Amino acid sequence: MAELLFIPRSVEWNETSITILNQQKLPFQTEYLELKELEDVWDAIATLKVRGAPAIGMTAAYGLALAAQQYNGSIAEFQKQLQKARTYLASARPTAVNLVWALDRLVKSVAKATSVNEAKTTLIHEAIRIQVEDEDTCRAIGEYALSLFQEGDRVLTICNAGSIATARYGTALAPFYLAKEKGVHLHVYASETRPVLQGARLTTWELMQAGIDVTLITDNMAAQTMKTKHINAVIVGADRIAANGDTANKIGTFGLALLARSFGIPFYVAAPLSTIDLSTKTGDDIPIEERNPEEVTHLAGTRIAPEGVNVYNPAFDVTPNELITAIITEKGIIRGNYKTALPALFKEEESI
Numbered sequence: 001m002a003e004l005l006f007i008p009r010s011v012e013w014n015e016t017s018i019t020i021l022n023q024q025k026l027p028f029q030t031e032y033l034e035l036k037e038l039e040d041v042w043d044a045i046a047t048l049k050v051r052g053a054p055a056i057g058m059t060a061a062y063g064l065a066l067a068a069q070q071y072n073g074s075i076a077e078f079q080k081q082l083q084k085a086r087t088y089l090a091s092a093r094p095t096a097v098n099l100v101w102a103l104d105r106l107v108k109s110v111a112k113a114t115s116v117n118e119a120k121t122t123l124i125h126e127a128i129r130i131q132v133e134d135e136d137t138c139r140a141i142g143e144y145a146l147s148l149f150q151e152g153d154r155v156l157t158i159c160n161a162g163s164i165a166t167a168r169y170g171t172a173l174a175p176f177y178l179a180k181e182k183g184v185h186l187h188v189y190a191s192e193t194r195p196v197l198q199g200a201r202l203t204t205w206e207l208m209q210a211g212i213d214v215t216l217i218t219d220n221m222a223a224q225t226m227k228t229k230h231i232n233a234v235i236v237g238a239d240r241i242a243a244n245g246d247t248a249n250k251i252g253t254f255g256l257a258l259l260a261r262s263f264g265i266p267f268y269v270a271a272p273l274s275t276i277d278l279s280t281k282t283g284d285d286i287p288i289e290e291r292n293p294e295e296v297t298h299l300a301g302t303r304i305a306p307e308g309v310n311v312y313n314p315a316f317d318v319t320p321n322e323l324i325t326a327i328i329t330e331k332g333i334i335r336g337n338y339k340t341a342l343p344a345l346f347k348e349e350e351s352i
């Protein structure tokens with residue numbers, strides 16, 4: 001799959017540091033940052049230098065493993081320091097559950113460690129495993145998602161649920177990479193995704209590098225595009241899927257789901273099991289991050305609204321389960337009846 005090789009990895013482990021692709025600078029600059037301290041990792045996540053639910057989880061996992069290499073003392077003291085660092089990193093962003101999922105997976109991996117050295121090594125291995133597994137997961141999601149599309153389909157997406165938001169391939173963008181690999185032609189319409197333009201800056205950038213047809217629209221062009229360009233489906237990623245299937249994703253997703261319902265086209269959510277949070281009962285229980293008003297009052301550093309204007313800047317919205325045609329995970333495609341189908345995915349996991 002030569003095309004995808006041109007897309008850099010968003011996160012890499014280097015034994016004494018983590019290298020991340022600075023997604024704030026894309027598409028103008030391909031800059032890499034070395035993260036060495038816990039505070040750098042927190043900042044990179046909070047300021048969207050690394051973003052996208054799985055990539056946030058991977059980065060936090062490496063950050064925790066890295067910080068733990070400096071801890072000494074007894075195993076009990078080590079566990080205490082680890083917990084403190086876990087809580088700190090978990091506070092970087094509230095909505096994407098992959099962040100706490102990855103951190104808790106690391107903490108759990110050393111729960112029975114008998115020595116500090118053993119725990120340090122285990123943490124590194126577990127963090128690497130999360131990244132390796134995510135690549136397989138995304139490929140599986142891509143295969144299932146591709147089965148829902150046909151040659152020539154025009155598919156709308158929002159934000160960036162692509163290769164740079166994951167270990168590779170992405171979730172919502174994975175079927176487009178696999179289609180390209182198999183010689184199936186699909187056309188992607190990317191919604192720009194105000195306020196910070198993940199669609200305009202990131203999705204177009206990565207798809208164009210892979211030679212995948214992509215057309216950029218502004219967010220308020222979605223209805224007109226569905227109508228005049230005969231969009232066949234909408235596919236989006238997710239930051240947290242509640243136990244009943246309600247799904248938090250980038251702000252604007254809910255609106256696309258309503259439009260898709262109105263036009264009678266399928267609305268798909270593509271996400272790994274690590275994004276499903278059975279402990280969150282419904283979408284109303286999902287914490288929605290509100291970000292700096294400057295993201296709305298400014299565009300690329302230039303003020304576009306009067307000083308002192310009131311701003312509401314939720315970074316995510318929740319699409320109710322009844323608007324979701326199917327949820328595509330690495331275990332397959334589930335349609336409706338999410339309340340029973342989602343927990344069943346995890347039962348299968350446990351019995352493997």
Ligand code: MRU
Nearest residue numbers: 051052053161165171237238250
């Ligand atoms: O604020 P962001 O850029 O982290 O938001 C990202 C999204 O909403 C993605 O759709 C989601 O995390 C899935 S990434 C595979």
